[in-house]
Amino acid sequence: MILYLLLVHQGSNGTFAIQLAKDIGCKISASASRNNHDYMKSLGVTKAVDYHDSDWVEQVLEWMPGGVDAAIAIQPNTSMASMKLVKDGGKVISVSGDQFTTQRNIKAVYFPYNMDVKEELMGIIDKIVCGEINITIENVYDFDDGLDALEKVRTRRARGKSIIKIK
Structure with missing residues (x-):
């Protein structure tokens, strides 16, 4: 088995990336x-x-002196910092939409938002249903408070998912 060493910039999407x-x-x-x-x-x-x-950055490099195999840049403006942590020839996967120039033969992978992920999504749903992947619900908002939910998401400090109840 190949062991990949991965850096994830946490957030509510990061919780899925970590578990996967x-x-x-x-x-x-x-x-x-x-x-x-x-x-x-x-x-x-x-x-x-x-x-x-x-x-x-130095803390991660102390943990993994040669650098990590790959980094997932989930939060905006994290791709370049991730580049410092990836070893030569590794990958930086940008989910954040950051556009960046690579160095040291590092491959940039831009997550295509329009790709067909139905099969993968069904696999993730199965793992959630079986309890293999946990979903953290941070807040439940009434429909009338939907703007508050949006404001929470915009802070980029979400630990889990925000849900809006539709009456």
């Missing part, structure tokens, strides 16, 4: 605020770093 990566045998580092470290470790993260720390 763990499921295929990856060793995972993730960046998030310190109060989310235990939560991330419960999902499968080996090395958690606080993106507020000025030396978080």
Whole structure:
């Protein structure tokens, strides 16, 4: 089995990425605020770093001196920082929409939003139903408070999913 070393920039989408990566045998580092470290470790993260720390890049490189095989840049403006952590010839996968120039023979993979993911999505749904992947519901909003839900999502500090109840 190949062990991939992966950096994930945490967020509500990051919680899925962590669990999916763990499921295929990856060793995972993730960046998030310190109060989310235990939560991330419960999902499968080996090395958690606080993106507020000025030396978080160095912390990941201490954990994995040669760099990680791949990084998933979920949050906007994280692709270039991820590039510093990926070893020569690795990959930076941009889900954030960042456009960036690669270095050191690193491959940039831009997540195509228009691709057909029906089969993969059904597999993820099966894992959720079987309890292999957990969904954290952070907030449930009444329909009339939908703008509050949108505002929470825009903070990019979501730990889980926000749900709007339709009456």
